[in-house]
Amino acid sequence: MNSSSGGAFTALSDVFLKQGNAVLCSIYDYSSFKPRFQLVLTFEERDCARGSKYVQADMNLAFRESVDWLESHNDRKLAFFGLGCQAASFQQYMKLSGLEDRVVIVDIICHGVPSPKIWREYAKEVSNDGIMSHVNFRDKKTGWNKSVGTAIVEGTEVSVQDYRRLYSTRNIIRPSCFACPYAKSDRDSDITIGDFWHIEKVMPDFYDPMGVSLVLIHSEKGEELFEQAKEAIESRISNENDCRQMNLEKPTDFPSTRDQFWEDYKKYGIAYIVNKYGTVKPLPQRILSKLGRALKSI
Numbered sequence: 295m296n297s298s299s300g301g302a303f304t305a306l307s308d309v310f311l312k313q314g315n316a317v318l319c320s321i322y323d324y325s326s327f328k329p330r331f332q333l334v335l336t337f338e339e340r341d342c343a344r345g346s347k348y349v350q351a352d353m354n355l356a357f358r359e360s361v362d363w364l365e366s367h368n369d370r371k372l373a374f375f376g377l378g379c380q381a382a383s384f385q386q387y388m389k390l391s392g393l394e395d396r397v398v399i400v401d402i403i404c405h406g407v408p409s410p411k412i413w414r415e416y417a418k419e420v421s422n423d424g425i426m427s428h429v430n431f432r433d434k435k436t437g438w439n440k441s442v443g444t445a446i447v448e449g450t451e452v453s454v455q456d457y458r459r460l461y462s463t464r465n466i467i468r469p470s471c472f473a474c475p476y477a478k479s480d481r482d483s484d485i486t487i488g489d490f491w492h493i494e495k496v497m498p499d500f501y502d503p504m505g506v507s508l509v510l511i512h513s514e515k516g517e518e519l520f521e522q523a524k525e526a527i528e529s530r531i532s533n534e535n536d537c538r539q540m541n542l543e544k545p546t547d548f549p550s551t552r553d554q555f556w557e558d559y560k561k562y563g564i565a566y567i568v569n570k571y572g573t574v575k576p577l578p579q580r581i582l583s584k585l586g587r588a589l590k591s592i
C-alpha cells in the first residue's frame with residue numbers, strides 16, 4: 295500500500311540493505327516541501343523513500359556523500375534509485391570517480407517532473423498555515439490505477455488531487471522534460487522500473503489492483519540484482535510489445551495550454567491556476583470548453 299506501483303524499489307533495495315550495502319534514493323522533506331536524495335543504510339529510512347513524489351528532488355551533496363561512503367567502505371556497494379536524468383548524472387559521476395564497478399543504477403520511468411515552486415506554493419495554500427505531516431501523491435486506497443493525492447494537515451486528511459490534475463495537464467512539468475533523452479526503453483542503467491500499465495489486458499491473471507511493477511533488465515549487474523531479489527517477489531516474463539508505454543518511447547508532448555498557464559500564474563498566482571486548470575469543472579462547462587477547443591482547431 296505504501297509503494298506507488300508493485301513495490302520493485304523495496305524488493306531490489308532489500309537485497310542491498312540485507313548485505314550491509316547502501317542505497318541512494320529520494321525522501322520527501324517536509325521542511326523544504328521537496329524530496330531530497332539521501333544515503334540510506336536501514337530498512338526504516340528506506341521505507342520513508344517509498345511513494346512517487348511529483349516534484350523534482352534535490353541532489354544537494356548526495357553524490358559527494360556517496361563517494362565518501364564508498365571510499366571509506368572498500369568492501370561495500372551502493373544502489374542508486376532515481377529518474378532517468380538523475381541516474382545518468384550519478385552514473386557519470388561514479389565513472390569519473392572510478393567507482394562505477396561498485397554501483398548498481400536503477401532508473402525510474404518518468405512522465406516529467408514538476409517545478410518545486412508550484413508544489414511548495416500549492417502545499418502552503420492547502421495547509422492554510424498548518425503543518426503538513428504526510429503527503430501521498432499516489433494514495434492507493436481507491437486502487438492503483440485510480441490513485442488519488444492526499445495529505446495530512448494538523449492531523450486531518452486533506453485532498454491534494456487538484457495538484458495531481460495540474461500534473462496531468464503537463465503544464466507544470468519542467469521545459470527540459472519535453473526533450474528528455476532518457477524517455478526510451480534502451481537505457482545505460484542496469485535496471486529500469488515503472489508501472490506495468492495495461493497489464494489487465496495483456497496478462498489478466500497477473501493483474502493486481504494494488505499495482506504491478508515493470509522491471510526492464512539492461513545489464514549483467516542488473517540481472518544479478520534481479521536474481522537475488524527474485525525469491526521475495528512474484529514475477530513473470532513479458533515482452534517489449536506488451537509493456538509499451540509512452541515514456542519508454544518518447545518524451546511527454548508539450549501541452550498547447552502551457553504558455554497561457556504560466557502567463558496566468560505570473561499574473562494571478564497559485565489559487566487562480568489551481569481553479570482554472572486543476573479543478574473538475576461541471577459537465578456542461580466541460581462540454582462547452584471541449585467544443586470551443588474543437589472549433590478553434592478547425
Ligand SMILES: Cc1cc2nc3c(=O)[nH]c(=O)nc-3n(C[C@H](O)[C@H](O)[C@H](O)COP(=O)(O)OP(=O)(O)OC[C@H]3O[C@@H](n4cnc5c(N)ncnc54)[C@H](O)[C@@H]3O)c2cc1C
Nearest residue numbers: 297298299300301302303319320344345347404405488489
Ligand atoms: C515524477 C515521476 C513520474 C513518473 N512517471 C512514470 C511513468 O510515466 N510511467 C511509469 O511507468 N512510471 C512512472 N513513474 C514511476 C512510478 O510512479 C513508481 O515510482 C515506480 O514504478 C516505482 O514504484 P515502486 O512501487 O517500485 O516504488 P515505491 O516503493 O513507491 O518507491 C518509489 C521510488 O521512487 C523514488 N522517487 C519518488 N519520487 C521521486 C522523485 N521525485 N525523484 C526521484 N526519485 C523519486 C523513491 O526514492 C523510490 O526509490 C514516475 C515516478 C515519478 C516520481
